[in-house]
Amino acid sequence: MDLVRGGGGGAEFVLRRAVDGDAEAAAEVYLRSYGAALPGVRRAHDDDEVRAWFRHVVVPECETWVAEDAAGALVGVMVLDAAGIDQLYLAPERRGCGLGDLFVAKAKQLRPEGLELWTFQVNESARRFYLRHGFTEAERTDGSRNEERKPDVRLVWKP
Numbered sequence: 001m002d003l004v005r006g007g008g009g010g011a012e013f014v015l016r017r018a019v020d021g022d023a024e025a026a027a028e029v030y031l032r033s034y035g036a037a038l039p040g041v042r043r044a045h046d047d048d049e050v051r052a053w054f055r056h057v058v059v060p061e062c063e064t065w066v067a068e069d070a071a072g073a074l075v076g077v078m079v080l081d082a083a084g085i086d087q088l089y090l091a092p093e094r095r096g097c098g099l100g101d102l103f104v105a106k107a108k109q110l111r112p113e114g115l116e117l118w119t120f121q122v123n124e125s126a127r128r129f130y131l132r133h134g135f136t137e138a139e140r141t142d143g144s145r146n147e148e149r150k151p152d153v154r155l156v157w158k159p
Contacts, residue, residue, distance in 0.1 A: 015066070017064065026054050029089050075099065114158045
């Protein structure tokens with residue numbers, strides 16, 4: 001468990017590995033974040049399927065990290081795979097306060113050999129965020145390999 005301070009007013013967060021009891025709250029962060037950041041991108045799965053995926057796959061089987069705020073509310077979720085960041089979602093009201101920076105720093109600490117990730121091309125704010133953190137564009141696709149069928153971009157960070 002890491003106690004870390006975010007930007008924007010000295011907010012404090014605890015970053016820790018997710019436990020089974022976090023699945024529901026982590027799914028809600030995902031659903032709220034996706035809706036706020038990608039309103040024009042149709043999700044491939046409905047809310048109940050997303051919740052079941054978090055409950056049965058994401059939390060128990062993946063390297064899942066969560067962030068809690070000072071009040072103990074779960075406000076962020078990051079899933080790492082062998083290559084890098086598979087998922088990174090923040091509660092919409094916590095965007096811009098340094099929490100994403102903390103998650104990326106944790107990912108770099110845990111994967112010091114390098115990271116990669118995919119994001120949708122329409123998600124300009126995510127692309128700008130990752131570019132600020134030293135990622136570079138490595139590949140663009142037409143989206144035929146993702147469930148949403150939306151053009152995406154692979155970003156890579158090398159130390």
